[in-house]
Amino acid sequence: MTLRRVALKVDCDTFEGTRDGVPRLLEIFAAQGLRATFYFTLGPDRSGVAIRRVFTRPGFLSKMIRSRAPSLYGWRTALYGTLLPAPMIGARCEEAVRAAARAGHETGVHGWDHVGWHDGLDDMSREAITREYGAAHAEYLRILGVPARSSAAPGWTASERSLEVQEERSLLHASDTRGGEPFFPRAGGRTFRTLEVPTTLPTLDETLAWPALSGGDAAQRAYFRSAVRGTEVHTVHAEVEGRSKAALLAGILDDWKSDGVEFVTLSALAREALARRDRIPEREISRTRVSGRGGFVTTGWPEAARAASS
Ligand SMILES: [Zn+2]
Numbered sequence: 001m002t003l004r005r006v007a008l009k010v011d012c013d014t015f016e017g018t019r020d021g022v023p024r025l026l027e028i029f030a031a032q033g034l035r036a037t038f039y040f041t042l043g044p045d046r047s048g049v050a051i052r053r054v055f056t057r058p059g060f061l062s063k064m065i066r067s068r069a070p071s072l073y074g075w076r077t078a079l080y081g082t083l084l085p086a087p088m089i090g091a092r093c094e095e096a097v098r099a100a101a102r103a104g105h106e107t108g109v110h111g112w113d114h115v116g117w118h119d120g121l122d123d124m125s126r127e128a129i130t131r132e133y134g135a136a137h138a139e140y141l142r143i144l145g146v147p148a149r150s151s152a153a154p155g156w157t158a159s160e161r162s163l164e165v166q167e168e169r170s171l172l173h174a175s176d177t178r179g180g181e182p183f184f185p186r187a188g189g190r191t192f193r194t195l196e197v198p199t200t201l202p203t204l205d206e207t208l209a210w211p212a213l214s215g216g217d218a219a220q221r222a223y224f225r226s227a228v229r230g231t232e233v234h235t236v237h238a239e240v241e242g243r244s245k246a247a248l249l250a251g252i253l254d255d256w257k258s259d260g261v262e263f264v265t266l267s268a269l270a271r272e273a274l275a276r277r278d279r280i281p282e283r284e285i286s287r288t289r290v291s292g293r294g295g296f297v298t299t300g301w302p303e304a305a306r307a308a309s310s
Helices: 015-032 047-056 060-073 094-102 114-123 126-144 160-167 217-227 240-244 246-258 266-274 302-307
Strands: 005-012 037-041 106-111 184-187 231-237 262-264 282-284 286-288 297-299
Touching (some): 015 094, 015 246, 047 114, 094 106, 094 126, 106 126, 114 126, 160 184, 231 266, 286 302, 297 302
Parallel strands (some): 005 231, 037 106, 184 282
Antiparallel strands (some): 286 297
């Protein structure tokens, strides 16, 4: 029988998600007795800019996201950076960040300005990327008192330049991409030595937009229950599973637990891979689409990324 394991990666993208969603997730994880890896966005929350764009973009996916955006994210978040000023997440959520670390979870850097990175990485100069990424690491260090050993790119958006900047930190691993197994990324003729541990499962904010799973929580639970085939990395969002979808997440975790799925951490998966370093594949990074998400994500395993989202 194949070993079925899940590493939970928690992306904290917004102010309200970090302030309210993180404490809720800490309760859920404590009740389950499991450890996760939290990635924090620490600069301005300009979610309103991204949400406004969804409202002005035509197409089915936009319609699906549009109909759910206010209930998923909350109306204040939908206005941050547009009609309401953008709150600085690190400065205002220190307690939530520290609480996650204190509870024994792994922590790392998600980014500084999530929307800016997700939308603009390809247009940013190397200096701008260094500044943004450096600001997030500096704020992390200020709040937690130790340097981050891991980071996860906002919106799974990475590039040759962002990997170069990331490589200058002594990280144990990064988790910037979708699909496949841990690998050393290649881009622009260079192979990077920072191990990449990809997210393998689709995210709930994607599967909620899948027409085949429109049957509510039962359909979602059935899907995630059968989706764990081997060792999986599952990304949850503090603003979604830590708020309106907390009960659904708890249900999914219950199902996995009763099926004997084991929980591991991302750093454990990284150490496991690095113990057999010569067997770690090198993979060229590219961009692909995954079902239920607008825009592109970065991947080292495009076939695996697409297969996981159908
Ligand atoms: Zn994110």
